[in-house]
Amino acid sequence: MGGEILNPVKSKTKRQTNIELLRIFSMLMVLVIHYNVGTNGQTTHEMVMSEPLRFVGIASLKSLSFICVNCFIIISGYFGIRWKWKSLCNYLFQIAFWGGMIHIIAVSLGMTNFSIKHLADNMLLFLVHGNWFFVSYLALYMLAPIMNAYIEKVETRQLGCMVLAFYSFQTLFGWIFKNCVEFSQGLTFVSFMGLYLLGAYLKRSDLKCFGWKSSRDLAMYVGIGAICVIISMISNYIGFEKDIYSYISPLQILQTIYLFLFFKKIHVRSKYDELILFFSTSAFAALLMHSWDGVQMYGCGLHWIDSNLPLPFLWTMLYICTFFITACCLDKIRIMAWKRIELIAERILALNTI
Numbered sequence: 001m002g003g004e005i006l007n008p009v010k011s012k013t014k015r016q017t018n019i020e021l022l023r024i025f026s027m028l029m030v031l032v033i034h035y036n037v038g039t040n041g042q043t044t045h046e047m048v049m050s051e052p053l054r055f056v057g058i059a060s061l062k063s064l065s066f067i068c069v070n071c072f073i074i075i076s077g078y079f080g081i082r083w084k085w086k087s088l089c090n091y092l093f094q095i096a097f098w099g100g101m102i103h104i105i106a107v108s109l110g111m112t113n114f115s116i117k118h119l120a121d122n123m124l125l126f127l128v129h130g131n132w133f134f135v136s137y138l139a140l141y142m143l144a145p146i147m148n149a150y151i152e153k154v155e156t157r158q159l160g161c162m163v164l165a166f167y168s169f170q171t172l173f174g175w176i177f178k179n180c181v182e183f184s185q186g187l188t189f190v191s192f193m194g195l196y197l198l199g200a201y202l203k204r205s206d207l208k209c210f211g212w213k214s215s216r217d218l219a220m221y222v223g224i225g226a227i228c229v230i231i232s233m234i235s236n237y238i239g240f241e242k243d244i245y246s247y248i249s250p251l252q253i254l255q256t257i258y259l260f261l262f263f264k265k266i267h268v269r270s271k272y273d274e275l276i277l278f279f280s281t282s283a284f285a286a287l288l289m290h291s292w293d294g295v296q297m298y299g300c301g302l303h304w305i306d307s308n309l310p311l312p313f314l315w316t317m318l319y320i321c322t323f324f325i326t327a328c329c330l331d332k333i334r335i336m337a338w339k340r341i342e343l344i345a346e347r348i349l350a351l352n353t354i
Contacts, residue, residue: 006076006091006137006284017273019078020280022071022263024324027283029068031298031320034290036061039302039316048237059232063225063255066245069133070256073140073192077199078260080151081144088141090338095134096123097334098288106293111300122292131291132187139189140196147196156204163201166194167253175248186247198253202260210261217262224255278328285331286324298323 040058047055099122107114127135151159170191174183182190202210212220228251232244246252268276290298301319309315 006072015273015277015280016264017268017270017276018263018266019075020276021266021268022260023075023280023283024276025263026068026071027286028320028324029065029071030287031290031324032061033065033068034298035302035316035320036065038299039306042243043232043236045236045239048233052233055233055236056229059229060225062232062245063228064222066247067252067256067259069186070195070247070252071260073137073195074199074202074256074260076140077196078203080148080200081141081196083141083145086342091138091141093338093341094284094334095126095130095288097337098285098331099123099126099130099292101330101334102289102292102294102297106297109297111297112293126292129292131287133287136187136189136192140192143189143193144196147193147200151197151200156201156206159197159201160205160207163194163197166197167250170194170248171250175246175250183248191248195256198257199260202257202264210257212261214262214265217258217265220258221255221262224251224258227251228255279325282328282331282335283324285327285334289323289327289330 036058040054040061043055043058047058100119103112103114103119103122106112112118121129127138154162170180170183173180174186174191182188228244231251234240235242235244244251288294301323302316305315305319306312
């Protein structure tokens with residue numbers, strides 16, 4: 001994801017391209033899950049009875065993609081967020097820049113009329129009217145120094161106990177009984193704090209279940225996903241309303257762990273480093289590009305494919321990849337603008353020190 005705040009590996013340190021590949025995969029899964037929910041809707045009892053194969057397809061897509069956001073936060077916890085004013089400003093600038101650019105893109109495509117008020121609202125009030133992720137990650141960033149101080153001082157075993165206690169509480173009161181609004185299906189910074197601690201623990205833990213071969217980690221990720229499909233099918237069949245899919249579901253947390261461990265252990269050839277970094281450093285742009293006016297823009301493309309093309313699923317996957325690539329390329333404009341702002345700021349500071 002773009003900017004140091006969402007890429008906590010220090011710039012002077014060589015990036016781990018396998019983890020950068022996970023950033024790319026995770027953002028593609030964000031696009032997939034929004035397609036799946038927006039186009040296919042929710043699974044129901046009627047779907048189990050009349051269209052079981054369609055149910056399995058929709059549930060399987062959910063199983064593979066629902067851990068996308070969790071992966072981003074675990075990466076942040078694994079590397080650790082280092083608080084810097086420059087990084088914070090870069091994060092806010094990135095969202096504001098895209099808030100303005102997506103409105104201009106929508107106007108250019110004839111999807112809406114140009115409005116100064118709308119443009120200003122996107123660029124200045126994005127923490128109020130924007131995606132829930134913007135505020136939740138900002139809160140995590142603000143609290144990161146406190147969590148880092150705890151992580152650095154505590155022993156690995158104690159950190160593991162803390163993670164276990166957190167997820168026991170979240171599972172019981174946030175996912176099962178849903179009487180703790182602080183968790184809100186994982187759409188809050190509180191859940192992000194748990195994932196951040198989990199990422200830090202995975203970096204230090206030597207548990208045998210985390211030391212398996214990458215192939216077994218991948219099998220766990222897919223296998224837990226298959227279990228989710230079966231549970232979802234049974235619960236929908238008997239009319240049980242609780243949805244197994246949630247950012248705070250214990251099964252999705254386990255999936256996140258093993259998908260992260262899989263990418264952590266794979267080896268990526270160095271010849272692909274530059275290509276991977278080109279997209280991973282701008283991966284966050286894919287979320288930004290289908291926020292605000294981009295929600296309609298992204299949805300219109302999906303709807304047109306579903307209504308007009310044969311084999312719509314295959315065309316949709318191609319559309320999602322194209323959308324992601326386009327967002328990353330456009331984000332390079334934002335990066336150039338930020339570098340220019342940095343240069344101007346440095347010159348101003350230099351003049352003030354004379």
